[in-house]
Amino acid sequence: MSSSTAPLSAPLAARAGWWSRLAGSPTLRFIVRRLLLAIPVLFGVTFLSFVVMNSLPGDAAQELLGAQATPSEIHQLRAQLGLDKPFLTRYWDWLHGVITGHLGHSLSSGQSVGSILVSDLPVTFELVAFAFLFSLALAVPVALACARKPNGVADRLSMMFSMAGLSVAPYVLALVLVYVFAVKLNVLPAIGWVPPGQGLWQNIRHLILPAVSIGLGLLCFYTRLLRADLLEQMQGEDYVVTARAKGVRPWRVLTHHALRNSLFGLITVVALNLGTLLGFTVVIEDIFGIPGIGHELLQAIDNRDVPVIEGIVFVFAVIVVLANLAADVLYSILDPRIRYGRPTE
Amino acid sequence: MSESLLEVNDLRVDFHHDGQLVRAVDGLTYSVRRGQTVAVIGESGSGKTVSSRAIIGLLPPTAKVSGSIRFDEVEMVGLAEKAIRSHRGCGVAMVFQDPTRSLNPTMRVGAQIREAIQTQAAKVSRAAAQDRSLELLELVRLPAARERLEQYPHQLSGGMRQRVMIAIALAGSPKLLIADEATTALDVTTQAQIMELLRDLQQRLGMALIMISHDLGLAASFADEVVVMYAGRAVERAPTRKLFAQVRMPYTRALLDAIPRLENASHSPLAAVPGQPPNLALREPGCPFTPRCPSATDKCREHAPSFEEHEPDHLWACWHPCADEVAV
């Protein structure tokens, strides 16, 4: 009876309307509000790290010149590097620099902090992306399989393994993996990193062990979380009963109904966890000799290279804050209750 | 093809809880004919919802069902999950109490109706399912059906959501529709509209209807037969007219008296049924209504009366049934 255009126009109109609704919508205001809130947090973090860095014993100039340096040499270098200016002045200078895009120069190498970040960030990004992909891609199917038959064999085994996986320190896992795969089996490299430009397969090979070291803990964590959420949905929510009453197969109820609603919780947790993840990335990069910002940070801390430390800390903070913001935004987009606002009559 | 669509015989449902066995339904017997409307009336804890869930097989895994439920000549008790599933939607369908929570908030209305359609007939194309969804929404008299298909449940009012639930339930052209407190969460006007809709649909589609409620007044208006449940058992059962003309069970009498009436003097106290429903974990001998019954005697405390047909078409379980009186 109906033609192809009539039913099509309704959904199309509804979707085009999405943009205009968004513009005036609570969603946009929500995003803007969160952005504004994020700024003080960013300030706070950078200020805190500046305070920490500068109130600790030890001196950059001393480090750079070594133990043999005379006091006057140290004094000279300090003046040169601007380290003798009062604390707040330095912070203000730095802040000014950040806003205008000038992050200063490394005290040890003279390279601009900006260029250091630009060359190191993509490496860390690739590693973290791999770790995430690995953990999320496996967590979803495993959690689904567990929720399908709670307390069944697969479920119990998965829970046991995930408890074990959560309890392993990433650096321990890294060393175990290196021992098994690099030393004994010799199939994967123990250290080093190859840029994608020089061979994609080699690039991936070098990232497998580090990514799994970080990713396994994440995998276990996400699996447990998702499984718990799925079970909560399946056992406690009315719409699940409706779906079953319709005759929908249990597997489909899990994937098409419960999973959609559980993903929200997962997104929030992923964002919240990012800080811890980045922390361990630092150690993993050190073990595997991966030239990312984590590795750079450790070196800078060793050298008391304050501008570099500040720059990296700032970037870390920005990433974490943006990730949380992104999670909020994603949440508000995905949850139709927020996106479409109040009911119409 | 027999007249009787559903035969519930001595249905018992037990739950394991905290090491105890709780009997939520204790020997329920009634039947529903094709096209008939049966009202199952009771308070919270009477077992009315549990028994209806047992028919469609939607009890939690901690439940143990025994007795007999024959739907369309097929014994449902003890049937494998897959087989029960094949009856859902096309044989028995259910409409629930709270349409807000009974619809998936992250799925468009149209998608949820289409899912019901496609679960019943897998080969149906999306376009055909879309058409059928529109038909169903028009059948349940939802205005602006086309726009509604693309909306999410929270964008609709309570009454509209319930219509959508009914549309979903009708997707498979079920022979029996169970409305579990389907109108309890709605305001009175909408309630009347939905009940009218259900009655109309029933007549048009030749569908049997079980309406589960605590509202005797509703039963009076819409049901052919009424089953009154208490503490997991049926305590009175009769065609509607007969029941209201000659109420026998003191419990049913009390329920009737509890309905506020316009004729009563203003500010007169509501005649509530005194006391609390019994704790189903502690089964005592004797009639479960005894503590709250105005006509209770020692005999009631010691021996539970059996549910029998004491008058033609009128069954009850009581040692001291109410006498005849003028119908209200």
Place this chain on the structure above:
Amino acid sequence: MADLPSDLVVAGVAPAADEAAAAKVEGRWRSSLGVIVPAVMVAFIFGVCFIWPLIGPVPSPTGGTILDSNLPAFSPGHFLGTDAVGNDEWSRLLYGGRSSLEIALAVQAIGIVVGGLIGAIAGYMGGWRDSTIMRLLDVLIAFPGLVLAVAIAQGLGPSKLNTIWALCFFSVPATARIARAATLRVREQTFMVAARLSGTSFPRMLVGHIAPNILPQLLTYALLGMGIIMILEGALSFVGLGVPPPAPSWGNMIAQGQSTLSAQPRFVFLPSAALFITVVSFNLLGEGLRSRWSGQ
């Protein structure tokens, strides 16, 4: 949890919504087992690390001679062998465990006291105090904890005490958040409102009313956190901070063993296994307790 059919609610029955309820169905003893077994394991580990060296034949973890170095396992007098400078591995394992456990205990204890106090104040007072504190905590939590700990530990220099300070920056905000949430939940209960109305002073409220009600949750959280703190301590040692050698801690043992991984894998695997078992025990204990509390 969704509204159940009222019959089920009145009958006092609920479907198994989480592990705790499932355990009820299987029997309460199972959930007790979930607490008892890990508790025994934790007690055993503590006993081995703290008590055994005092009463049993355990050589000193430091001061070995180079003549005894790199003895394999099951050598006479050194049943786990010796390390590169001749220290007994078994002893290092025990004393290292003691170090790591002491640090974790101290960090969590400070977390409970300081974090609990901050969180309780924020939750109870509400208003601008609450918002300010929460913003500050957000800042600390938003920051990658390990990076902060590394920076602090590096600045202060490697030592046991400094490691504890550094890790406190991790545990205090996290515990504060939990304490605040718990206080919020407790605040509106009748007895609390009554106490407030009768003019009870804040310190007394804190000690007499708030503390007893949020402590169980804080303790459970602290137990769950023991694992991650020990792992973080290991991470600090790994990057050269944490407990300085020659004094052992599991973290610095693993780090030191890294260089001889292929030749003497046991230097890495022994402390790793010890750390793993300990963390698993704490995690299981915390989970067991948590499902018991939520089940009730």
